Amino acid sequence: MSDAPPDRPTFQLDGREIPFEPGQSVLAAALAAGRYIPYLCYHREFEPHGSCKVCTVRVNGRPHASCTEPARAGDVVESSAEDLTEQRKTLVQFLFTEGNHFCPSCEASGSCTLQAVGYELGVTNAHFSPLFPDRPLDASHPEVLLDLNRCILCELCVRASALVDKKSVFSLSGRGITKHLVVNAESGRLGDTHLSLEDKAMSVCPVGVILRKRRGFSVPIGQRAYDAEPIRAVATSAAASRREDP
Numbered sequence: 337m338s339d340a341p342p343d344r345p346t347f348q349l350d351g352r353e354i355p356f357e358p359g360q361s362v363l364a365a366a367l368a369a370g371r372y373i374p375y376l377c378y379h380r381e382f383e384p385h386g387s388c389k390v391c392t393v394r395v396n397g398r399p400h401a402s403c404t405e406p407a408r409a410g411d412v413v414e415s416s417a418e419d420l421t422e423q424r425k426t427l428v429q430f431l432f433t434e435g436n437h438f439c440p441s442c443e444a445s446g447s448c449t450l451q452a453v454g455y456e457l458g459v460t461n462a463h464f465s466p467l468f469p470d471r472p473l474d475a476s477h478p479e480v481l482l483d484l485n486r487c488i489l490c491e492l493c494v495r496a497s498a499l500v501d502k503k504s505v506f507s508l509s510g511r512g513i514t515k516h517l518v519v520n521a522e523s524g525r526l527g528d529t530h531l532s533l534e535d536k537a538m539s540v541c542p543v544g545v546i547l548r549k550r551r552g553f554s555v556p557i558g559q560r561a562y563d564a565e566p567i568r569a570v571a572t573s574a575a576a577s578r579r580e581d582p
Contacts, residue, residue, distance in 0.1 A: 344356065344357070345358075345407075345408075345409035346409065347362070347365075347407055347408060347409060347410065347411040347412070347413055348410075348411070348412045348413060349362075349366055349369075349371055349393075349413045349415060350371075350413070350414060350415055350416045352371065354366055354369045354371060354407070354413075355369060356368075356407035359406070360406075360407050361384060361402060361403055361404060361405055361406060361407060362393060362395065362400075362402040362403075362405045362406070362407050362411075362413055363375060363378060363384075363391050363402040363403040363405075364380065364403075364407075364575075365407045366402070366415070367571060367572055367575035368575045368576070370572045370575075370576060371415075371572070372456075372567075372568035372571055372572050373391050373393060373402050373415050374390050374391060374424055374453050374456055374457060374567075375388070375390055375391035375402075375403060375453075376388040376390045376391075376431075376449060376450065376453060376488065376490055376542060377390075377403075377490040377491065377492065378391060378403040379492055379495075379496075379540060380575075381500070381536075382492070382495045382496070382499065383495075384401075384403035384404045385403075385404065385491070386401030386403055386404040387489070387490070387491060388427070388488070388490060389401060389427060390424050390427050390428065390453065391403050392420065392423065392424070393405070393413050393414060393415045393420065394413065394414040394415075394417065394420065395411050395412070395413050396411055396412055397412075402415070421457060424453075424457055425457045425458065425459055426463075428450065428453055428454050428457055428459055429459060429461075429462055429463045429464055430464065431450060431488045432450070432454065432459070432462045432466075433462045433463075433464040433465065433466045433467060434467055434469070434488075435467075435469060435485055435486050435487060435488060435543075436468060436469060436485040436486060437450065437451075437486060437543070439451055442486070442544045443544050443547055443552050443553060444486075444541075444543055444544030444547075445544075445557065445560070446555075446557055446558070446559075446560030446561065446562055446563045447555070447560040447561040447562060448542065448543050448544060448562075449542035449543065449567065450488060450542060450543050451543075451562070452561075452562040452566070452567035452570075453567060455562075455566065455567070456566060456567050456568060469484075469485050470485070471484040471485050471516065472484075473485075474519065474525060474526045474527075475549075476525040476526050476527030476528070477525075477526040477527045477529075477531060477549075478527070478549075479532075479533055479548060479549055480526060480531060480533070480538070480546060480547065480548060480549060481546075481547045481548075481549050482519070482526050482545065482546060482547075483544060483545055483547065484516065484517055484545065486543045486544050486545050487516065487517045487543070487545050488542070488543055489508065489515060489516075489517065490542055491508065492540040492541065492542065493505075493506045493517070493537045493540055493541055493545070493546060494506045494507055494508060494517075496535070496536040496537040496539075496540045497531075497535065497536070497537040500535075500536035500537075501535040501536050501537055503529070503530050503531065503535065503537075504520055505519060505520055505526075505529045505530070505531045505535075505537060506518070506519060506520065506537065507520055517545070533548065
């Protein structure tokens with residue numbers, strides 16, 4: 337089936353022709369065409385690095401992270417195959433068990449991308465034994481609270497702070513299971529950095545790690561980003577709006 341403009345190259349995604357612009361990734365082209373592929377670490381303003389693997393698809397029979405895979409004319413891409421959905425579900429379950437994600441009491445509930453992707457994939461339980469990390473909360477900043485126990489290591493705040501804010505407030509430390517987000521200050525405290533509420537890093541966290549103080553539950557439950565519509569509708573309509581911008 338094809339409703340693609342005749343002057344644009346296309347690839348096939350789950351049986352539908354997806355038009356793309358030169359340089360677009362499979363994920364970016366799919367979203368722009370109104371086709372949702374689950375993802376967590378992708379952000380359209382940053383160079384994709386494919387770390388979370390949630391957006392993995394099969395391209396001509398081989399697995400690739402769709403955020404880093406260039407769209408190519410004639411490629412056959414699978415995203416909705418049952419085994420791919422199960423792999424994504426397992427990845428998301430790992431993330432839930434590696435952090436302290438207590439959704440009913442979390443300020444990010446309803447606007448949390450991890451939670452929304454979990455709903456999308458049909459995650460109803462953690463499946464794995466929770467690790468219950470015990471990292472200290474950082475309340476040293478006058479306006480911002482940092483809860484590192486919810487971090488999913490997407491690196492969006494790291495990239496936003498370094499590339500947009502030019503402050504490099506955050507970075508990752510350790511490897512494997514010990515890998516974790518740290519604050520780039522001699523004291524390790526957020527209050528000893530130049531982070532401000534206007535920084536890009538304040539708006540990109542997909543979970544509830546970086547929170548504004550004194551703003552808790554200012555948006556009522558039921559009126560948050562993913563309360564009214566599932567993430568597939570929110571993500572594709574946002575991409576369509578950007579495509580229609582002059």
